[in-house]
Amino acid sequence: MRRITWLTVAILVVLFALAVGGTPLHWKEVWKGLSTGSPTADSSLFVMLRAPRVLMAAVIGALLAASGTTLQALLRNPLADPYLLGVSGGAAVGAVAGLIMGVAFPAPLAMTGAAISLAVVLFAAREDKTVNITRMVLAGAAVHSLSSAGLTLLLMRMSGRPDAGGLYFWLLGGLTPLPWNTLITLSLMAAVALTALFALSPALNLLTLGPESATALGLPANRVAWTALLFAAMATGLAVTFNGMIPFVGLLVPHAARAWAGADHRRSLPASAALGALLVVAADALARWICAPREIPTGVVTALAGAPFFLVLLYRRRILS
Numbered sequence: 001m002r003r004i005t006w007l008t009v010a011i012l013v014v015l016f017a018l019a020v021g022g023t024p025l026h027w028k029e030v031w032k033g034l035s036t037g038s039p040t041a042d043s044s045l046f047v048m049l050r051a052p053r054v055l056m057a058a059v060i061g062a063l064l065a066a067s068g069t070t071l072q073a074l075l076r077n078p079l080a081d082p083y084l085l086g087v088s089g090g091a092a093v094g095a096v097a098g099l100i101m102g103v104a105f106p107a108p109l110a111m112t113g114a115a116i117s118l119a120v121v122l123f124a125a126r127e128d129k130t131v132n133i134t135r136m137v138l139a140g141a142a143v144h145s146l147s148s149a150g151l152t153l154l155l156m157r158m159s160g161r162p163d164a165g166g167l168y169f170w171l172l173g174g175l176t177p178l179p180w181n182t183l184i185t186l187s188l189m190a191a192v193a194l195t196a197l198f199a200l201s202p203a204l205n206l207l208t209l210g211p212e213s214a215t216a217l218g219l220p221a222n223r224v225a226w227t228a229l230l231f232a233a234m235a236t237g238l239a240v241t242f243n244g245m246i247p248f249v250g251l252l253v254p255h256a257a258r259a260w261a262g263a264d265h266r267r268s269l270p271a272s273a274a275l276g277a278l279l280v281v282a283a284d285a286l287a288r289w290i291c292a293p294r295e296i297p298t299g300v301v302t303a304l305a306g307a308p309f310f311l312v313l314l315y316r317r318r319i320l321s
Contacts, residue, residue: 010278011185013152017054017285018046022293025050053177055173056242057284057298058277059190060175061249063239065276066197068250069257069269070232073204074225075136081251082114082236086141088247091233091240092115092171096154099167107186111237117143119231171248173299175284186238193235194273200228210263246283246299247305249276251313 017026026042033043064082071080082088084121094113121143125136203224206214211221257272283301
């Protein structure tokens, strides 16, 4: 029954996301254009804008949520999140630098920026072969600030260019539909990253016990942990390549997934990806609906939901400590 309920909610959210926007869709015209092979204005809008945008939002949400779940498991910290740790910022710097240099496909640079940022945070937070939680949060804040400064400098270099305004909107998490060929390429890369993280989910269960315990149980803890971190950085870099920075998805969704599917990462990691996809699709739909025909960045919507949740988590950790 619970699966049927969630499936119903997902279908309704997707239909709402497909319907809302600056131009309303007439479903009869959409069906007429798709079924007859003679495109109408509504069917063209559906195929070229609405459908790829919903697919893009779903892939972004799945990537960020799976990355957040992986980081929280590896670092054994419920506050770990690609955005808060500065990983998203590093990926954004790589992507924007690539765009300025005229790179047609900046995803590799975004993934590299994400990996470097994560490595810096972990190096700064390392203490006696473990990760100090306080240092990790502070290092994440420092890397995030450094990335923001770098993005500001890069945007200043782009001032006067006709695409500067669109790039700023993109950085705030504003989704812009991609051509189908680019979207399919990025989606296939996202599928590789998600499949790798799902395959590592049994090992994540052991790593949550600590590296020493995982090693005692026969797991090559260091190698598996760094592999998982690499794919988490890849997932974050791909998500940023799609749309810039969408905050708090990697923080909020893993908690909801564990409450729904349990602590076993073999279930909670796929559940987190599914819930993340649903959340970003819903957030993007709200971003287009609230101020229609204008739209606000999707990152603003997720920040409004995620920031209070983060403060509640901080408060609970203070009470429990």
